[in-house]
Amino acid sequence: MKTSIATVSVSGSLVEKLEAIAAAGYDGIEIFEQDFIAFDGSPRDVGNMVRDHGLEITLFQPFRDFEGLPEPLRAKAFDRAERKFDLMQELGTDLVLVCSSVHPASLGGVDRAAADFHELGARAAKRGLRIGYEALAWGRHVNDHRDAWEIVRRADHESVGLILDSFHTLARKIDPETIRRIPGDKIFFVQLADAPAIEMDLLYWSRHFRNMPGEGDLDVTGFMRAVMATGYGGPISLEIFNDQFRGGSTKGVARDGYRSLIALMDDVRRAEPALEVDLPPIPARVAADGVSFVEFATRGDEARALEALLQTLGFERAGNHRNKAVTLWQQGGIRIVLNEEITGHAAAAWNARGTTVCDIGLAVSDAQAVVQRAEALGTEPFSQPIGPGELDIPAIRGFSGSVLHFIDEASGLDRVWELEFGAGANPAGAGPTRIDHVAQTMSYEDMLSWTLFYTSLLDMKKTPMVDVFDPDGLVRSQVVESPDGALRVTLNGADSRRTLAGRFLSETFGASVQHLALATDDIFATLETLAARGFDPLPMPQNYYDDLAARFDFPAGLIGRMQAANVLYDRDERGAFFQCYARAVTGGLFFEIVQRDSGYTGFGAPNAPFRIAAQKRQGRAKGVPAR
Numbered sequence: 001m002k003t004s005i006a007t008v009s010v011s012g013s014l015v016e017k018l019e020a021i022a023a024a025g026y027d028g029i030e031i032f033e034q035d036f037i038a039f040d041g042s043p044r045d046v047g048n049m050v051r052d053h054g055l056e057i058t059l060f061q062p063f064r065d066f067e068g069l070p071e072p073l074r075a076k077a078f079d080r081a082e083r084k085f086d087l088m089q090e091l092g093t094d095l096v097l098v099c100s101s102v103h104p105a106s107l108g109g110v111d112r113a114a115a116d117f118h119e120l121g122a123r124a125a126k127r128g129l130r131i132g133y134e135a136l137a138w139g140r141h142v143n144d145h146r147d148a149w150e151i152v153r154r155a156d157h158e159s160v161g162l163i164l165d166s167f168h169t170l171a172r173k174i175d176p177e178t179i180r181r182i183p184g185d186k187i188f189f190v191q192l193a194d195a196p197a198i199e200m201d202l203l204y205w206s207r208h209f210r211n212m213p214g215e216g217d218l219d220v221t222g223f224m225r226a227v228m229a230t231g232y233g234g235p236i237s238l239e240i241f242n243d244q245f246r247g248g249s250t251k252g253v254a255r256d257g258y259r260s261l262i263a264l265m266d267d268v269r270r271a272e273p274a275l276e277v278d279l280p281p282i283p284a285r286v287a288a289d290g291v292s293f294v295e296f297a298t299r300g301d302e303a304r305a306l307e308a309l310l311q312t313l314g315f316e317r318a319g320n321h322r323n324k325a326v327t328l329w330q331q332g333g334i335r336i337v338l339n340e341e342i343t344g345h346a347a348a349a350w351n352a353r354g355t356t357v358c359d360i361g362l363a364v365s366d367a368q369a370v371v372q373r374a375e376a377l378g379t380e381p382f383s384q385p386i387g388p389g390e391l392d393i394p395a396i397r398g399f400s401g402s403v404l405h406f407i408d409e410a411s412g413l414d415r416v417w418e419l420e421f422g423a424g425a426n427p428a429g430a431g432p433t434r435i436d437h438v439a440q441t442m443s444y445e446d447m448l449s450w451t452l453f454y455t456s457l458l459d460m461k462k463t464p465m466v467d468v469f470d471p472d473g474l475v476r477s478q479v480v481e482s483p484d485g486a487l488r489v490t491l492n493g494a495d496s497r498r499t500l501a502g503r504f505l506s507e508t509f510g511a512s513v514q515h516l517a518l519a520t521d522d523i524f525a526t527l528e529t530l531a532a533r534g535f536d537p538l539p540m541p542q543n544y545y546d547d548l549a550a551r552f553d554f555p556a557g558l559i560g561r562m563q564a565a566n567v568l569y570d571r572d573e574r575g576a577f578f579q580c581y582a583r584a585v586t587g588g589l590f591f592e593i594v595q596r597d598s599g600y601t602g603f604g605a606p607n608a609p610f611r612i613a614a615q616k617r618q619g620r621a622k623g624v625p626a627r
C-alpha cells in the first residue's frame with residue numbers, strides 16, 4: 001500500500017513539508033501547484049529534492065476549468081495543459097488531477113466533456129503521462145463521481161481515468177457503494193479527507209474544515225471499503241484543506257495523518273476481510289478495562305500537600321517503591337502514585353510543570369499488543385532503565401511529554417504493586433471505587449490530535465463536542481470513552497488564556513490532566529466519611545440550588561442534602577448525576593467525587609460554568625490569581 005499526502009495538508013515551506021512528510025513514513029506526495037509556484041527553484045530541483053527525501057510525486061494538481069469550453073477558450077485550455085505537461089515531466093510525475101470545471105463559459109454535456117478528455121488523453125499519452133478526472137462537489141456541470149466516471153468511460157482512452165475524493169462524494173451524501181461498480185484499473189488515484197458534520201456551503205466546508213480520516217464525522221471507512229472492492233491498488237493519499245492545520249505543527253499534522261491512514265486501512269480490512277489490503281498485520285484495538293493508576297510527579301511541600309488531600313479523599317498509603325522515592329496511595333480500585341524521584345521522566349515533568357500527572361496506566365487484556373499497535377500507527381514507545389526487581393511495563397508517549405503505560409493480568413504485570421511496592425489488598429477507603437473519568441486540558445488546536453490518538457489506538461468512541469462557558473471565555477469539551485465506560489477521558493480545549501483551562505494550560509506549560517473524577521455508589525455517605533477526614537469541598541452558592549429546585553422535581557429533603565454537602569446535580573434521559581468538587585491543589589489540579597445513577601452518560605457539563613466560577617472565587621479568596 002502506497003501512502004501519500006498532498007503538500008497543502010501541512011504548514012511550512014516546501015522543504016519543511018517534505019522533511020515532516022518523509023519523517024512520518026509516507027511514500028509520496030501530491031504536489032499542490034501553489035506550493036510549487038511559491039517555491040524559488042526549478043521543477044527539476046523540486047523533483048530531485050522530493051526524491052532525495054525518499055518520496056515520490058504521486059500526483060500533480062489541480063488543473064482547473066478544462067472540459068466543456070467553447071472555442072477559442074477550448075484551444076487555450078489545451079495549450080495550458082501542454083505547458084503543465086512540460087512541468088510534470090520536469091518534476092518527474094506522470095499523473096495530473098483535472099478537477100471538474102467551474103468556468104462560467106463551460107458547457108454541459110457528457111459527450112462533449114468525454115471528447116475533450118479523449119483528446120487530452122491522446123496528447124498526454126504521447127509523453128507517457130496520464131490524466132485523472134475528479135468531480136468537485138461544487139463543479140458547474142459535474143459534481144458527482146458517477147457523472148465523472150461516465151465521462152471517463154466514454155472518453156475511452158487508456159491514459160484517462162477517474163480520481164475519487166472521499167470529501168466530494170460523502171459531503172454530497174452520495175452513496176459510496178456506487179463506487180463498487182467502477183473497474184479498479186480505471187481509478188487512477190484516491191484522495192481521502194474527513195470533515196466534521198456542520199451544515200455549510202460545500203466549497204467553504206471543503207477548503208477550511210477537512211480533517212484526517214477518523215477526526216470528522218464522514219464514513220470514510222465505508223468509502224474506502226467500496227474503493228478497495230474495485231481492486232484499486234494505487235496510492236491512498238490525504239488531501240486536507242484545514243485552517244488549523246495550515247498554521248499547526250508541520251510534523252504533528254503529518255504524523256496524525258499517517259496514523260489516520262494506517263488505522264483506516266486496518267479498519268477496512270477488519271470490516272471486510274475478503275478485501276486485499278497490502279498492509280502488514282497489526283493488533284486490533286482493545287477496549288481498556290479501566291485506569292490502573294495515575295502517577296503524579298511531585299516534590300517537597302507540594303508532595304506533602306497532595307498527600308494531605310489524598311488522605312481527606314479517603315486514600316491510604318499502600319506501599320513504598322522498593323528502589324525509588326515513589327509511594328502508592330490506594331482506595332477501592334483506585335491507585336495514585338506519587339513520584340518524587342530527581343532523575344528520569346517524572347523529574348523532567350516536575351521540572352517543567354511542578355506537580356503534575358506525568359503518567360497514566362491503563363488496564364488492558366494484552367499490554368504488548370497495544371504498544372505494537374501504537375508503534376504501527378507511528379507512536380513513539382517509551383522506556384526507562386529497569387531497576388532490580390522491577391517489571392518492564394510496556395509504555396508509549398502521548399503528546400506534550402505525557403506517557404501511558406499498559407498493564408495486563410495475562411503477563412503478570414498487575415503484580416507490580418505487590419512486587420515493587422509490597423502492597424497487599426486494596427484498602428476499602430471511604431467509598432470511591434474507581435476512576436470515573438480523567439479530564440485532560442489542552443489547547444483547542446491539539447484536540448483533534450488527542451481524539452485521534454485515543455480512538456485509533458483503543459476501542460474508544462468520541463461523543464459530540466460540547467461548549468463549556470467559562471466566565472472568561474469558551475472551553476470546548478470532547479469525550480472519548482470505551483464502549484462500557486470503563487475508560488472515559490474528557491478532552492478540554494482552551495482558546496483563551498483567561499479561562500480556567502487556559503490558565504491551567506499556560507501555568508503547566510502544555511496539555512496535561514487537570515482533574516480526576518472518582519466514582520462512588522453513594523455520594524452522601526462518602527462525603528460524610530470524608531468530612532470526618534477533613535475534606536473541604538468547593539462551596540456552591542445559594543443561587544445554584546434555587547435554580548436546581550426550579551428546574552427539577554426532587555424528593556423531599558434531597559435539595560437540602562445536596563446544598564449542605566455542596567453537591568451538584570444533573571440528569572439525562574437515563575438517570576441522575578451527583579458531583580462534588582474538592583478545592584484545587586497547587587498548579588490548579590483538582591479532584592471531584594461523582595455518582596452516576598441508572599446509566600447517566602454525561603459529565604455534568606451544564607454545571608461546569610458554576611463550578612468554574614466557584615473555583616475562580618476560591619482562587620481570589622486565597623489571594624492567589626484565579627486559575
Ligand SMILES: O=C(O)c1ccc(O)c(O)c1
Nearest residue numbers: 062099134165206207239
Ligand atoms: O478546492 C478545490 O478547488 C480543490 C482542488 C483540488 C482537489 O483535489 C479538491 O478536492 C478540491
Ligand SMILES: [Mg+2]
Nearest residue numbers: 134165191239
Ligand atoms: Mg480532491
